Amino acid sequence: MNTGEDIGGLRKIADFTRLISLVILSIHFYMSCYLAFRLWGFAAGITDRLIGNVAKTGLFDGYLLPKAAALLCLVVSLLAVKGRKDEKIRKRDIGIYLTLGIIIYFASAIVFVGGFGPQLTAGLYIGMTTIGYLLMLTGGGMLSRLIKSSINTDVFNSENETFPQEERLIENEYSVNLPAKYNLKGKIRDSYINIINPFRGLLVTGTPGSGKGRAKVIL
Incomplete structure (x- = not known):
């Protein structure tokens, strides 16, 4: 069973991997x-040496x-995307x-063979690449959630709506x-709600409209 620490650690690794992906693109x-960045005034000597x-x-x-x-880094980061219950993904x-x-x-x-100026070429190239990246990020996230939802064995998923309950009559x-x-x-199964010691305090909980008042009248 995955603990909260495991899930949190996996999410941090995924975020870091996605950050590496963005750094590589940058x-x-x-x-x-480079010529466009120089014209925009974003080039610097120390940056040039590092890069x-x-x-x-x-x-x-x-x-x-x-x-x-x-x-590749983006794909690895998407492996940590968690499926959502009852999420509609086509x-x-x-x-x-x-x-x-x-x-x-x-x-x-x-765009580099389009004969545009360096600034327009850079703007088009960065813009198109970013749009493609975001589309893949969206589609990849949806695909990862779909796969994880389809193989989910949690007893609270949409197919196994509840957990095994008491089916014996204890009286x-x-x-x-x-x-x-x-x-x-x-499968719809028969069960019993056995209150074997009604003299003790009894707490009836439920969402609004679930029949808590009716339950108290019956008891």
């Missing part, structure tokens, strides 16, 4: 659109390699988001036994 933007050292790793050669690395929507995202994300480099001369029904693994 460095790629700076290197591929120059990072560039020696070979990770930022060309357009596809850094984008693929950023996408596979068609997932396919549209992912397909459009991948196409825009990788095809954005075509004595003072007991109050209320027949009931509950849903377990898609």
Whole structure:
């Protein structure tokens, strides 16, 4: 069973991996659109030296390699996305988001052969790549939630709406036994609410309209 600490740690790892993905994209933007950044006044000597050292790793050669690395980190971060109960997710929507995202994300480099000025080219390239990234993030998150929801074995999910309840009739001369029904693994089963010592304090809880007043009258 996953504890709160395990889930919290996994979420932190996912957030950090997504941050790495964004850092890779940011460095790629700076290197591929360097002239535009200089014209915008965002270039600095210390930044150039730091990024120059990072560039020696070979990770930022060309357009596809850094984008693929950023996408890989994004995919890893999406593994921690948790499914939601009764969430309406359509596979068609997932396919549209992912397909459009991948196409825009990788095809954005075509703006460099469009003959535009450096600033317009950089703006178009960064904008298209960012849109593709966000589309993949949305579609990937939906896909991850769909997969986790489909394999969820929690007894409180939409198929197993409740947990196993008392099905025995336990009675004595003072007991109050209320027949009931509950849903377990898609089957309606008979059960009993056995109040074997009604002289003790009894707490009846429920949401508004669930019949708490009627229960007190019956008791």
